[in-house]
Amino acid sequence: MKVKKYDNYSIIEDVKDFDIGQTLECGQCFHFNKIDDNEYAFVSFNNLFAVKQKNDEIMINTTDDKKINVLIDYLDLNTNYGHIKKELIKRDDLLREAIEANWGIHILNQEFSETLMSFIISQNKQIQHIRKIVKGLSERFGEFLGSINGVDYYSFPDIDQISNISVDDYKELKTGFRAPYLKDASDKLVYYKASANALSDDIYIVDKKIKENVFAGMNEEMAREELKKIKGVGDKVANCVNLFSLSYRGAFPVDVWIKRIMESMYFKREASKEEIEKFALDLYGEYGGYAQQYLFFFGRENNLGK
DNA sequence: CTCCAGGCCGTCC
DNA sequence: GGACGGCATGGA
Numbered sequence: 272m273k274v275k276k277y278d279n280y281s282i283i284e285d286v287k288d289f290d291i292g293q294t295l296e297c298g299q300c301f302h303f304n305k306i307d308d309n310e311y312a313f314v315s316f317n318n319l320f321a322v323k324q325k326n327d328e329i330m331i332n333t334t335d336d337k338k339i340n341v342l343i344d345y346l347d348l349n350t351n352y353g354h355i356k357k358e359l360i361k362r363d364d365l366l367r368e369a370i371e372a373n374w375g376i377h378i379l380n381q382e383f384s385e386t387l388m389s390f391i392i393s394q395n396k397q398i399q400h401i402r403k404i405v406k407g408l409s410e411r412f413g414e415f416l417g418s419i420n421g422v423d424y425y426s427f428p429d430i431d432q433i434s435n436i437s438v439d440d441y442k443e444l445k446t447g448f449r450a451p452y453l454k455d456a457s458d459k460l461v462y463y464k465a466s467a468n469a470l471s472d473d474i475y476i477v478d479k480k481i482k483e484n485v486f487a488g489m490n491e492e493m494a495r496e497e498l499k500k501i502k503g504v505g506d507k508v509a510n511c512v513n514l515f516s517l518s519y520r521g522a523f524p525v526d527v528w529i530k531r532i533m534e535s536m537y538f539k540r541e542a543s544k545e546e547i548e549k550f551a552l553d554l555y556g557e558y559g560g561y562a563q564q565y566l567f568f569f570g571r572e573n574n575l576g577k
Numbered sequence: 578c579t580c581c582a583g584g585c586c587g588t589c590c
Numbered sequence: 591g592g593a594c595g596g597c598a599t600g601g602a
Contacts, residue, residue, distance in 0.1 A: 298583065394584040400600060401583080447598025452585085505585050526583040567583075581602085589594080 272348060276334045283329040283343070288352035290375020291324045297376050297568035298398055299515050301389050301405045304422060312419045314409070315345045316382055317426045317474040319416040341475055347377045355561050363554055365536060366562060369569035376564055379515060382478050383486075384460050385427040386516035387498070390508045391452050407444045412436055429474045430464045433457045452503025459501050482517060491519045506544070514560040523551040523559035531576030532566050 273284045295303045295311055303313035310323040318341055321332040331342060343349060356374070360367050388408070393401045405427070412432045413425035428436070436457055441450035469480035486494050494517055498509040510524035525533075525544045533547050534540065542550075555562040570576065 390583080393582095395582055395597080396584095396599080397582045397601065403600095442598090445599060448585090448596090449598080503585065507584060511583075524583075527581090528583060571583090579602105582600090584597105586596090587594105588596105590592090 272343075274339060279332070279334065281331050281334050281339060283331065283339075283348065284327065286324075286327045286329055286348060288356065288375060289324075289329075289346070289348065289377055290373075291322055291329070291346075293373050293375045293568070294346065294377045294379065297373065297564055298571065299564060300379055300381060301393075301398070301402045302385070302409065302427060304419075306420060312422070312424065314416060314424055314426055316341050316478065317414070317416070317429070318342070319419070319424045321419055344380055347380055350377070352377060355558060359555065359558050359562055359565075362556075362558070363562075366565060369565040372572070373565055373568050376568065378520060378560060378564060380518065381516045382427065382474065383463075383481055383512070383516045384430055384433065384478070386512050387456055387460070387501075387504075387508075388427075388433075388453060390511040390515075391456055391501075391503045392446060392449055393511075394449065394503070394508065404444055404446060411440075411444065426474070430460045430477065434461045449503060452501070455502040456504070486517055491521065494519065495522075506548075514563070520560040521552070521555075521557040523548060523555070523563045525551075526567075528567055528570055529563060532570035535576035536566075 272286060275282045275284060291311055292309060295313060303311050305311055306321070309325065312319065312321045318338050320342055323330045331339065333339060356370050360370060389401065389405055392404050409425040409427050412428035416424045416426055418424065434457060438450045438454045441453045446453060463481050463485050464477060467480040467484035469477040471477055489497060491513060494513055495506070495509040498504050498512055499506070507524050507526055510522040513519040514522035514524060525547050530542070530544065530547060533550070534542050537550065551559050551562070
């Protein structure tokens, strides 16, 4: 991987096993818009990115090293997915089809507070509606970042902004019964930020500090249990935060889709959530999160088990 | 109209 | 500990 800078854009070259469309559309994040084939606008850590991919080249709308590094981290471009895919197929050849269909998925390294709030919102909701609510939350409480093709983009609110959001505000954003859950998560975020001693104005640095100073001392299970103290966070949401934000790539979130997919591919019968979690841990081990995402997107696109 | 959505909580046994 | 109804809102 190599970065070349031009007047007002840069190109990341030699990108392997990555597809921007598959990565953004596979259901792990909610804050993006498709502009054209292989071309997306999205918000990440207070940055508005426009990204266009052509084969193994990614063109981006900045020459700022800091932003480029945020993007490389966010898109997980330094991880060798060729190795991961080979390892998964070695463990289970049944995954081959799902992996080959979505060969370019990367697991994003998302901001902690956005991941937590987004997946609390996600319960009992369709992805399109989750995206609408995240957009509304950002427009109302985030910060204007710019516009692309006439569409305005706002940052996901930072923790200081989140601390000012009331239960009624959340209800106005059509979050329904999740409103008090989001309020509880807001309070916890303020607490995490304070205990991480994260004083910076830079949302990327604050996020890193929370991950390092609050969660890095925990293992995966401890982090999950800590997250489950938040109202509205159960195993599934906690696993999503672990996988998509806290770098626990072994986390295997079991939702209605994964349940259906695993039952149809492996069990050939109904199976409990716990049974599926144990099965996935035994089979995929520390690669569970990757397997989950290949399966999730593949299953959804092909309406597996429905 | 009914059914379901990247679930979880409170309550019951 | 496991089972079950309820839950706001919107889309199919």
